[in-house]
Amino acid sequence: MGAILALDGVSKSYGALRVIDGLSLAVEEGETLGILGPNGAGKTTLFNLVSGDVRADAGQIRFGGHEISHEPPHRRCRLGIGRAYQVPQPFGAMTVFENLIVAASFGSQKREKETYDSAVQVLGETGLLSKANRLAGTLTLLDRKRLELARALATGPRLLLLDEIAGGLTEHEAMELVEEIRRIQRTGVTMLWIEHVVHALLAAAGRLLVLDAGRKIAEGAPVAVMGDPLVQRVYMGLAA
Amino acid sequence: MTAAFTVSRATRASRIGGAVAAVLVLWLSTFPWWADPGWMREFEEMSCYLIFALMWNLLAGYGGMVSIGQQAFVGLGGYALLVLGNHLHVNPFLAVPLAMVATLALAVPVSFIAFRLQGGYFAIGTWVIAEVFRISIANISTVGGGSGTSLTALRGISRSTREAATFWLCLAGATAAVAAVYGFLRSREGLALLALRDxxxxxxxxxxxxxxxxxxxxxxxxxxxxxxxxxxxxxxLRISPDAAFTVNWSAFAIFIVVVGGVGTLEGTLVGVALFYLLNKLFSDYGTWYLVGLGLLAVVVTLKFPAGLWGFVSRRFDLHFFPVHRRLIPPERDRACAT
Incomplete structure (x- = not known):
């Protein structure tokens, strides 16, 4: 199977600071790629480049065979890239249900009424159905994180970008989340998942990528990557 | 799981409100047959402020684009009417919707300039654009230059016809503006607007x-x-650049929207009603009247940050123009049916 997402020599600098440094990456359709790295490694910037919030200075990004480097975020979303932000960004003055209607209606370009059933389904799957008519601004952090995931799902993505969605959750909540991720995996959606809650990530990711200073320092099967001395030194701070 | 979820968009207040609004518009439409021309003039003036404030609320209150230069389009609409009526000899009443279309056409290139700016720069930039139009038009002598000119196109139309037609146009315009803004907010595009505000x-x-x-x-x-x-x-009946492009338009719209309740349709209606009353009771005090308006706006924003309507609406959960979609589970459907 071909790569659904391919980055080729992608770079991004802020002033003199190179945040992403000539990164190349191929993600297979249907896989879940876990992304690790110390703070400032460029993980969220990588997501910004893929979702289009930030434009790359150099390199190519291909998604589903299309060159998307110059497409604005809304068009990348319509092509099938769904994103859950690290800091939840709910539409606070709208209800939870309406949040999903926006995503379903604009993300998959449907008429409003055609989105109601799928929105209800996603609300059910993410445990938000009982809060459907609550204003999103009144939700707890856990529910905001759920909404962030639900909204990304409602766009009907082929590729999901999950940015630290397990951060701040209790052990039990994190395991519930892993179950949800596994369910999404079974539907064939490809995922990139940035996460510091490593055991949650390892429970779902088929492959790991470790970034440091905008470069790839390790990539491959989880066990091998976690055993890599360089990863242990850079990410886990172990002496090597 | 056979019964489906349904989505409700109305509230009890909205059903009552819709009926009351329809009766009110019908009653108002009979004014030209019996009402005092002075009342009609007052209504006409307030409907212009209402339309303008509704639009400012849509732009700033819902869209987050705080402009203090929307008077640019008031002036352009007025001058488009003048050119269409006086110079192109279009029926002046027919010229009103055409002037609106002309303003829209001029706004397209203006939007490309204004949209290069954001936040505070957008606010000031739009004001500068309005001033550019004011000064430009003041230098065009065929439309009266700096001192303005009269709408001669209305000559030959009897006074009663003119007054009735003007009144009906204002009533129709105000009703259409409320309906258009409400319709837009309830539409899919309105949903996008509410989303991007957040x-x-x-x-x-x-x-x-x-x-x-x-x-x-x-x-x-x-x-x-x-x-x-x-x-x-x-x-x-008369237009001049200073009156057409005065920043007072934006100042009054901000007063109406902020005091009434920013980001709600009801708030704009409440704001216009209050503005009318204050104008009627105190406008003879000149400068002191304006000082009073400013003070009132300050007090209201401190005591009622959501505006007068926002306060009432939250206190009593009252929405005459609901834009939300409520998801109603099947269980409750059955309960309602029995």
């Missing part, structure tokens, strides 16, 4: 074309301001 980044990443939505709102607001301007100067 987070442009998130809206964009959910597939909303933020720039396109904002431009659509800007153009609707400009067309509405053009309509307000055309109607205002149709009733006024």
């Amino acid at each position: 987070s442009e980044t998130a809206a964009e990443s959910q597939g909303v074309d933020v720039t396109r939505t904002k431009r659509a709102v800007y153009l609707i607001a400009a067309a509405g301001a053009g309509l307000a301007g055309a109607l205002y100067f149709l009733g006024n």
Whole structure:
């Protein structure tokens, strides 16, 4: 199977600071790629480049065979890239249900009424159905994180970008989340998942990528990557 | 799981409100047959402020684009009416909707300039654009230059016909403006507008074309301001650059919207009613009246940050123009049916 997402020599600098440094990456359709790295490694910037919030200075990004480097975020979303932000960004003055209607209606370009059933389904799957008519601004952090995931799902993505969605959750909540991720995996959606809650990530990711200073320092099967001395030194701070 | 979820968009208040509004519009439409011309003039003037404030609320209150230069389009609407009526000899009443269309057409290139600016720069930039139009038109002698001119196109039309037609146009314009803004907010595009007000980044990443939505709102607001301007100067019979492009338009709209309740339709209606009363009772005090208006706005924003209507609406959960969609589970459907 071909790569659904391919980055080729992608770079991004802020002033003199190179945040992403000539990164190349191929993600297979249907896989879940876990992304690790110390703070400032460029993980969220990588997501910004893929979702289009930030434009790359150099390199190519291909998604589903299309060159998307110059497409604005809304068009990348319509092509099938769904994103859950690290800091939840709910539409606070709208209800939870309406949040999903926006995503379903604009993300998959449907008429409003055609989105109601799928929105209800996603609300059910993410445990938000009982809060459907609550204003999103009144939700707890856990529910905001759920909404962030639900909204990304409602766009009907082929590729999901999950940015630290397990951060701040209790052990039990994190395991519930892993179950949800596994369910999404079974539907064939490809995922990139940035996460510091490593055991949650390892429970779902088929492959790991470790970034440091905008470069790839390790990539491959989880066990091998976690055993890599360089990863242990850079990410886990172990002496090597 | 056989019964489906349903989505409700109405509230009890909205059903009552809709009926009351329909009766009110019908009653108002009989004014030309029996009402005092003075009342009609007052209504006409207030309907222009209502249309303008509704548009400002849509632009700033919902869209987050705080402009203090929307008077640019009031003036353009007024001058478009003048050119169409006086120079092109179009029927002046027919010229009102045409002036609105002309304003819309002029707003398209203006939007490309204004949209290069954001936040405070956008606010000031739009004001500068309005001043550019004022000064430019003041230098065109065929439309009266700096001292303005009269709407001669209305000569030959009997006074009673003119007064009735102007009144009906204002009533129709105000009703259409309320309906248009309400319809827009309830539509799919309205949903996008509410979303981007909360987070442009998130809206964009959910597939909303933020720039396109904002431009659509800007153009609707400009067309509405053009309509307000055309109607205002149709009733006024005279136009000058200083009156047409005065920043007072934006100042009054901000007063109406902020005191009434920013980001709600009801708030604008409440604000206009209050503005009318204050204007009627205190406008003879000149400068002190304006000082009073400013003080009142300060006090209201401190005591009722959501505006007078926002306070009432929250206190009693009252929504005459609901824009939300309520998801109703099947269980409750059955309960309602039995």
